[in-house]
Amino acid sequence: MTSLTFLSINLPIVALLPFFGAIFAAWASKINRLASAWVAAFVTILALAFLAPSIAMVFAGETLIQSWTWIPAIGLEFAFRLDGLALLFALLILVIGLLVIIYARYYLSKKDSMGRFFAYLLMFMGSMLGIVLSENLIQMVVFWELTSLTSFLLISYWQYRKDARAGARMALVITGAGGLALLAGVLLLGHVVGSYNLTDVLAAGELIRGHNLYLPILVLVLLGVFTKSAQFPFHFWLPHAMAAPTPVSAYLHSATMVKAGIFLLARFFPVLSGTPEWTWLVGGAGLITLLIGAYTALFQHDIKGLLAYSTISHLGLITLLFGFGTQLAAVAAIFHIINHATFKASLFMVAGIIDHETGTRDMRRINGLLKYMPHTAILAMIAAAAMAGVPLLNGFLSKEMFFEQALTASNSSVWAWAVPILVIVAAVFSVAYSLRFIHDVFFNGEPVDLPKTPHEPPRFMKIPVDLLVIICLAVGIIPMFTVAPILAVAVAGTLQTTPPEYSLAIWHGFNLPLLMSFVALVLGVLVYVMRKRLFAWHESGVAHWDARIIFNAVLGGLDAVAKSITRSFDKGSLQNASVWVIATALLAGFIGFTSVSAPLFGDRELMPVDGVSVLAVAILMIASVLTLALHRKRLISLVMLGVVGLIISLMFVKFSAPDLALTQLSVEIVTVILLLLALYFLPQTTPKETCDLRVSRDIVIAVLSGVGVTLLAMAVLTRDFAPISEFFLLNSVPGGGGTNVVNVILVDFRGTDTLGEIAVLALAGLGIFAMLQGMKLHAPDRDTGGRLWNSDLHPEIMQTLTRLLLPLMLMIAIYIFLRGHNLPGGGFIAGLIAAVALIVQYLSNGIAWTNDRLKFDMHWVIGFGLLIATATGLVAMGLGYPFMTTAFTYLNWPVVGKFEVASAIAFDLGVFLVVVGATVMSLVELGKLSNESHQAPVKPTTQPTTQRKLEQEAN
Amino acid sequence: MEWLISLAIGVLTATGVYLTLRARTFPVVLGLTLLAYAVNIFLFAMGRLTVGLPAVIDKTATAAQYSDPLPQALVLTAIVIAFGMTAFLIVLALKARGELGNDHVDGLDTESDNYSNKEVK
Structure with a gap:
């Protein structure tokens, strides 16, 4: 370009x-x-x-x-x-x-x-x-x-x-x-x-x-x-x-x-044309379709049914013409495409008018409409005559060309003598059904039991039909001045060469095609006159052949097979499905391990073990086992989970990953608060499972997975490798302008990934919001021990303390955010810290109080965050760089000193906003739920004794 | 040390898998959280364990080695996404309980749910 x-x-x-x-x-x-x-x-x-x-x-x-x-x-x-x-x-x-x-x-x-x-x-x-x-x-x-x-x-x-x-x-x-x-x-x-x-x-x-x-x-x-x-x-x-x-x-x-x-x-x-395969396949399908369509159309009582089969028949005609494979046949096919489009569109519109004005499409009931809607009737008659191939209408011209091509084709091989004859049979039926359309609907006595009294439709409903019928006439009478130019370019475009000589004249003299037209017209009228006997014969046999039955049977069979396959795996049970997934993973891992001959472990030098690590890992393992062992007592189990998370953040500290430690720590806090809020609405205990077999099966699967993952991790950790991080370490400062490589990767090298990730987070937040809309859950008015909740919802000491803490925490969030490019920190971590700061306010002061003072909607925060992040990328594009290219420069600020400004910080701001928005929204929406549930009248039937008894049973 | 970490990942996986296979929503959420921990540490360990290496580039004195930043970047977003997923799941669990009246993962109340059947008892 x-x-x-x-x-x-x-x-x-x-x-x-x-x-x-x-x-x-x-x-x-x-x-x-x-x-x-x-x-x-x-x-x-x-x-x-x-x-x-x-x-x-x-x-x-x-x-x-x-x-x-x-x-x-x-x-x-x-x-x-x-x-x-x-x-x-x-x-x-x-x-x-x-x-x-x-x-x-x-x-x-x-x-x-x-x-x-x-x-x-x-x-x-x-x-x-x-x-x-x-x-x-x-x-x-x-x-x-x-x-x-x-x-x-x-x-x-x-x-x-x-x-x-x-x-x-x-x-x-x-x-x-x-x-x-x-x-x-x-x-x-x-x-x-x-x-x-x-x-x-x-x-x-x-x-x-x-x-x-x-x-x-x-x-x-x-x-x-x-x-x-x-x-x-x-x-x-x-x-x-x-x-x-x-x-x-x-x-x-x-x-x-x-x-x-x-x-x-x-x-x-x-x-593709010009081969015997083409002629047989295309010509054969076209010929059969032409005949089936024309024959079936005559026996339809529904006007639209008649037109539908007639359409099938005409499509067959065009296909057959292409099947002949000659250039002149292609000319005829293109010509008929134009003609069919005009007369068939007008006929369908007439059918719609009749349906609209009479309330039915059954030709056994619609009769004699000529005197109710003469204008429409004339339009319909002209269009139907064009469909039948009556002279001076466009259908006639292309049909003549079609007959001529059929005759030409009959010379091609021994069997082909049948083509012109079959073509005439189809033409006879096409005349007969066209005649039926005219005679049955507009003449043939009085209408029978119509839902509405018919009259002419609104003027503008007829105008499209008027125009189409005028085209039919114009093309039929003066083809050279109407359709010829467009036909010529269309034919040239189809054949990709100079089109062959052809004539659009109405009169070619007395020749065989004209005779065929004449025969078709006469026989067609004859067939229509004898229709009563034909109808009876058709009704007794052919009418019951319906491809739909076969179609439905095939589709139904397919459905049943698919269902039985699905059902043999998925019994509508999540547990079952999970077992399949995990067992498959185990099997795949097992096959993978056993199919290689290399030793399981490599020979990389192992690191020495120190006492603190052993202690930490021991606590981690004990806590995770306790999470499992105590999972029936949900609250305790959750506390254990928190311990696991904290130890993991310590592990990140140990293994030189300060960014991860900070993230893990703040996520852990938010997760535990969230799960606590949710737990309030869920049963506080898990009932004992009845099926011991399932428990032992799951233990086996769990232990196998644990052993497998341990071996896999060990197999990796004992081998050396060539990291690809060299690139990031080398380019972080010159290319991204930041010394904290992890953050530079997030906001610069792999910025598009991060954009995707915050989009997921935003969607999770919005999804949570949507799910909680209008939801009311019954909240227990007593705790697991059967005690009433503390009536002091917002203790004063906590309130005072947290209000004092808020500016401090936000300050830290901003500090962590600003230094993120060069020191551990960044949008994710700062966002989580800010979110915790806000959530603490909600917790200690209540939602109403906090919302009064925190006047912005978290939807906007999420939206702006995504917008800023995307816009940062787009600005780079606008300047001619690839999406998400960053730039940075150094500014000398008073007091602060030399300060580096990278455009990535804008992107990080987007990350920050999305994290704050999504996190706060999730938790506050859950909190609101508990507010509403508390204000709702508490059911008086709660009996602490029952509750306690249940607990004991459950334990 | 490698054994220690591998074992930790293994224990987290085993407990996570077992809880994931439970029939009630809350243990499943806990199980998936444990599994997420296991996956995060596993991913992190793919950069091999390094103790006491700088994570931030030192502009003045060029350190010979740094901790591998790539797995860290991957895990950082993984942690946040895992949180998003946990939050979504637990709310889904709440929704399921609200709609179905019990907290079974398949929505089938096979055993007593101590709140929906309370009045009956």
């Missing part, structure tokens, strides 16, 4: 704009229901506006590529591409999207959430744009999967309906699984070509077709295509997706979702 002009960044904006728009649309619905529709329409128009300047360049024959490095190590780029094919699809997605948005604004009823609908719709639009505009194939697969997810949300929009949920799940499972296959296919493609860029892949057709991996690639890519575009045998999800609101169906099943698969066929056409 040389210069940052508008035309070098507009493509990603087009694709990503709808995602940001989705947030606004959701937010806007809080202000006004209709605002989200306005936002959605505005975002779509904006995306079109961003696309517009590039259109001329594409028409001039350019292919626009805009890319940024993403993960260069694995050849991944954030790359967008606009050629004729991408442009055609982008326009379809945006223009039909805009019409659907207008339509949906009137379609949705008052109780439907507009914000949710338009947010989903925009996200879906963005995902679709991402697919068609991607230059990088991996990136395209990401968007591909996003369409699966967002279409799931759209189809299940009416979440309270079971069929909507089931249909959405089916669509997600099928298209999501196909997406995985596609990912594998794309990875193989990238492996073969050596690049994931479409430009490279498109140039490597010969290489790919000749490669050993060609067949796996083809099958995997086609799995993605067939699942997405509802091709046999994956076609069955589409009719179930009709549970979606009709605007969704109009969008997903005319121009977008199902066309994504077709788009991919077109995209990879120059690379």
Whole structure:
């Protein structure tokens, strides 16, 4: 990228704009229901506006590529591409999207959430744009999967309906699984070509077709295509997706979702087509789908069901055309993509209008609507005629081309004579179901028992249909002046060469395709006339074949297997799960130890033992064993735990780690206070366990773990090693400007890690806050011995003392903080000390008193801390250094003298604030809980004797 | 000395594991705290044990050796994170008791909980 002009960044904006728009649309619905529709329409128009300047360049024959490095190590780029094919699809997605948005604004009823609908719709639009505009194939697969997810949300929009949920799940499972296959296919493609860029892949057709991996690639890519575009045998999800609101169906099943698969066929056409495998797989699936769809559509009573199967059939037609593999067939396929998108979107919208105005979609009940809604009826008739392939409409033109290609294909081999015949059969059914759509709905007597009296819909609900039908007519009558230019660039983009000669004329003279059209029309009418007998035959047999049963059985089976595997490990018991984890770790350790022949211990010289250490470690061991032995008496056990922690901090002192000693010491204090507070609400004792077997098993596991860890530690400690710390020791002063290497590592060398760690701490604090919101626990009004609590909650001596101590402790915290870069200390330790200082105030003076004087909310403290820490990193970025680069300089302060200022201290301040905020918030929230519980009326039934008896039993 | 420390880590691990496998929330929290200690010391010991070495760089006289700062930095954050985790866990335990009426780790009240069953007795 040389210069940052508008035309070098507009493509990603087009694709990503709808995602940001989705947030606004959701937010806007809080202000006004209709605002989200306005936002959605505005975002779509904006995306079109961003696309517009590039259109001329594409028409001039350019292919626009805009890319940024993403993960260069694995050849991944954030790359967008606009050629004729991408442009055609982008326009379809945006223009039909805009019409659907207008339509949906009137379609949705008052109780439907507009914000949710338009947010989903925009996200879906963005995902679709991402697919068609991607230059990088991996990136395209990401968007591909996003369409699966967002279409799931759209189809299940009416979440309270079971069929909507089931249909959405089916669509997600099928298209999501196909997406995985596609990912594998794309990875193989990238492996073969050596690049994931479409430009490279498109140039490597010969290489790919000749490669050993060609067949796996083809099958995997086609799995993605067939699942997405509802091709046999994956076609069955589409009719179930009709549970979606009709605007969704109009969008997903005319121009977008199902066309994504077709788009991919077109995209990879120059690379993968032209082999017998391609012809058989693509052509075969297309032909079968064409026939099944056309046949089944006739027998649907639901208008949307009819349209759904008709969509399947037309998708089959397009797939079959690509399957023929010739350049002219590809022209016909692209042409039919445009035509199908227009007439099918308008038909779905008409179906929605009828549903909206009559309250049902059952064609056995909707009859004779012509006189109730003449305008809509005329639109529907034109669109349906286009679907049937009636002359002077766009469907006719592409169907003629299709027939011609079918005839051409029939010369290719012995079996192929059947192709034109089967194609005519499909066309006959397509005429018949189109006729049924017109005749059943708008003529055929009077409506039967409708929930609502039908009338014309609001004007703006018809306008999108008007526009689409005008396009159908315009393309059908004057193709050269309407569709020809965009078709030409789209074909050039698909074939990646100069397109072949083709003619868009309406009249080619009396030829075989025209005869085929005529035959199809006549036979179609005939089939419709004889429909009663056909219906009876269909109902008696074929109607009961339902792929959903197989799908559900497979899914159910899979579920059962997964559950039985899970259940054999996890019996819903944490203890069980822990045992599995620990036993696995033990086993892994055992295998690791025994599989190497080296001696267990090395020959590093051992350090001498001194008496104080022995004593300290002995206390540590005794205390930890006592923690365990006395764990039924929880309070004593907790005190023992505190002893362990204190000894550990002494150990850190001994082994030259002053920072750790300070941290451990302050953490220990906070932990014990916290656990004490919590213990107040928990049973004071632990009941004896009934199962002795489990106890002995756990003892064995515990002892084995202890022995294992001891040996492991010893094995390490008796060996020499070359530390990598040399770097930090050498660079700490010249690079980080601090002599306390531990602190410099934390705030400088590994600053990003620390940022992650304080984020975790902040989340823990917020999580605790969230969990304790509105929680009320019963607090015992007596202690374990059955005595009442001391009524003197805040003893005066303690109050006075702690108030005096506060400034002193804060002073120490600041001192420790400031010296942290050069001497033991720093943000973590200072934060803990400050937290202890504050907590002591809460403890001795009560929460109300302290909160009165400590006027800031700990949420803000945490937030500011994170903000400061992140901002420090970002400032470095803004100055052109990598994230978290620090700078330092020396200042001469009066009195203090030469003082070093490192930008890392700002980062450390962030750490400090987060630690203070999270710690104080956790403890104070717990403290508040005890306050509230005390103010709540204490249950009068507490009997000290019972309590004491229980204690004794428990002991 | 190495044996002493290894043993300490071992004892902490053993007690920690045993308590982690208990059926009530409070001992499990204590057990996990003990385990965290064991892990921290273990991590710290990966830098080998050093006694009496300076931890802070001496600018005037160059000391020949320093204690290894890297494991210390790792353990320092580990201690703080372990605290965050303990705090979260214990509040989760409280929440579980509030919602389920007992402090069994699986939420199944197999035995008497001396407060929820009090009225019954």
